[in-house]
Amino acid sequence: MTFNMRLLSPFSFLLGLVVLVAYKVFSSIREKRRQHAEAARRGCSPCPVLPRKDLFGITQFRESIRATRADRGPKYVAEKLDSMSKDIHTIQVRVLDYDLNVTRDPENVRACFSSQSNDFDIGVHRTQSWKPLLGVGIFTSQGEAWKHSRALVRPQFAKEQVSDLDLAERHTRDLTNKIRAGSDGWTETMDLQPLFYNFALDTVTEFLFGYSVHAQNPDARAALPTVRGFDEPNLLELGVNFDKGKRWIEERGAFYKWYWLISSKDFDYRCREIHKLVDWFVYCRLQGGAKNTDPTLPDGRKKFILLHELAKDTQDPLELRNESLSLLFAGRDTVGALLGWVFYFLARHPHVYSKLRSIVLDQFGSSPTSEISFQQLKACSYITHVINETFRVAAVIPLNERVAVRDTTLPRGGGPDGSRPIFIPKGRQVLIATYAMQHRADIWGEDVEEFRPERWEEGRKVGFEFIPFGAGTRSCLGQQFSHTETDYIIVRFCQRFDRIENMDPGPIRLCHAIENRSGSGVQVRLHEAEDKS
Known part of the structure; x- marks a missing residue:
């Protein structure tokens, strides 16, 4: 009896494997027939399918990973769409064992974010890819959980909170103090990008926690308050931990349903270190309880600390x-x-x-210590044009995604001319190719690849072809905060420096890890103005 079982075991395994494969094939055929019938019932037509170089699209999947690692991921997506035709803006792609759609059509974007937003949400695979780092919060939750997060966070971004420029001024001084000109007025060649990320980290930690980590100027860092049961977090590696942690979740996201294959001890370490820092501030707040009140500013106003406001609604x-x-x-x-x-x-x-500097000096004066109001910043339209054109050309968020929560449609992409609706079955991922959409010559003109802020002076009314902060109910709550900080830095730089010289002769490199930054940094020389006073 034991002998027969030993003989049967491999056979049973093989038989079970054959049955499983047969079931998967049968289920796939049945589902495709159902989708075809449902598409016909809804009056949909198929959209173009990206040709595969192998049975499962593995070659193209590897190409996309290589393109991202070579700092050209967003361009790769645009090139794949163009390879079908410059007039084709929505395609279907087979990757491994699943299908997805890629679109750069504003009408389809409108459907995903606004007019049919109840049919779409972020995907569970994105949630699982990001959760080890970010947990379950406003960027990773769905349905009612997301509504709860949004309701908790949204009131904290009132205009009066994000328009306070004292925060920007303090950390702008720390930034500009890092820039030293020689006797000829010129700085040495320097990379501004790390300074900007440090500035952003310093301002946002003070806005959130009431304590700046002072990545720009560690000497200004005050002692952290004592928290029982906690080791002091490592502030020196915070930026590095963020960058490396994001790299991991970007790779996990690229593998979609196979995200769980991408894991490492390094990723676990980055997550632990980041959590340690935030937990420090959370428990510091909770430990203080009602006594932990917001500090008072020199003019008598209470200093706004977002974490303290959140703690009024939840103690979890x-x-x-x-x-x-x-x-x-x-x-x-x-x-x-x-x-x-x-x-x-x-x-x-x-x-x-x-041109920008001339406008800034005219509206704000030449002194880098002059008073600036929020209203002045918002009134300077050319700064807004420069920022909009930057968003358009570089696409800080070059790719977004939604997943169908039920069988639905997208309004365009099907039929010979792409004007017919296409069927999107439940569970299908739709990639919104923001970078590719913002580089469509038929929308933006034949000079689409040129950086030209003046295009925004031409009475352009934009819709869903330009969504730098997303759109609809999930649009970014912090867009006013981002704009204000950026406006402020631009004004102060223009007041202090009369010339900026590029020191990087290479082509643009799009380093995409959730957000898109320059893969070669921002290599420049700056000339200190003589007319500042």
Whole structure:
């Protein structure tokens, strides 16, 4: 009897494997037939399918990973769409064992974010990919859990909180103090990008926790308050931990349903170190209880600390960590990347910088210590044009995604001319190719690849073809905060420096790890103005 069982075991395993494969094949055929019938019932037509180089699309999947690692991921997506036709804006792609759609059509974007937003949400695989770092919060939750997060966080971004410029001024001084000119007025060649990320980290940690980590100027760092049961977190590696942690979740996200294959002890370490920092501030707040009041500013106003406001609505330490960490994550990366790209393009277009500086001096004066009001910043339209054009060309968030929560449609992409609706079955991922959409010549003109802020002076009314902060109910709550910090830095730089010179002759490199930053940094020389007073 034992002998027969030994003989049967391999056979049973093989038989079971054959049955499983047969079941999967049968189920796939049945589901495709159902989808075809449902598409016909809804009056949909198929959209173009990206040709595969092998049975499962593994070659193209590897190509996309290589392109991202070579700092050209967003361009790769645009090139794949163009390879079908410059007139084709929505395609279907087979990757491993699943299908997805990629679109750069504003009408389809409108459907995903607004007009049919109830049919779409972020995907469970994105949630699982990001959760080890960010937990369950406003960027990773769905449905009712997301509504709860949004309701908790949204009131804290009132205009009067994000328009307070004292925060920007303090950390702008720390930034500009790092820039030293020689006797000829010129600085040495320097990379501004790390300075901008440090600035963003310093401002957002003070906004969130009431305590700046002073990445820019560690000597200004005050002693952390004592928290029982906690080792003091390592502030020196915070930026590095964020960057390496984001790299891991970007790779996990690229593998979609196979995200769990991408894991490492390094990723676990980065997550632990970041959590340690945020938990420190959360428990410091909870330990203080009602006595832990917001400090008073010199003019008598209470200093706004977002974590303290959140703690009035929840005392759950994990919820406080997840929500504040999500905002820390977004606030640092969006502002840091945007500032880097602004000066990347200004260095390559000195005539734009000259015009911008002339306008700034006219509206704000030449002194880098002059008073600036929020209303003045918002009234300077050319700064807004420069920022918009930066967002358009570089696409700080070059790719977004939604997943169908039920069988639904997208309004365009099907039929011979792409004007027919297409069927999107439940569970299908839709990638919104923001970078590719913002580089469509039929929308933006034949000079689409040119950095030209003046295009925004031409009465352009934009819709869903330009969504730098997303759109609809999930649009970024911190967009006003990001704009204000960026506006302020631009004004102070223009007041202090009359010229900016590009020192990087290489082509643009799009380093995409959630946000998109320059892969070569922002290599420039700056000339100190003589007319500042």
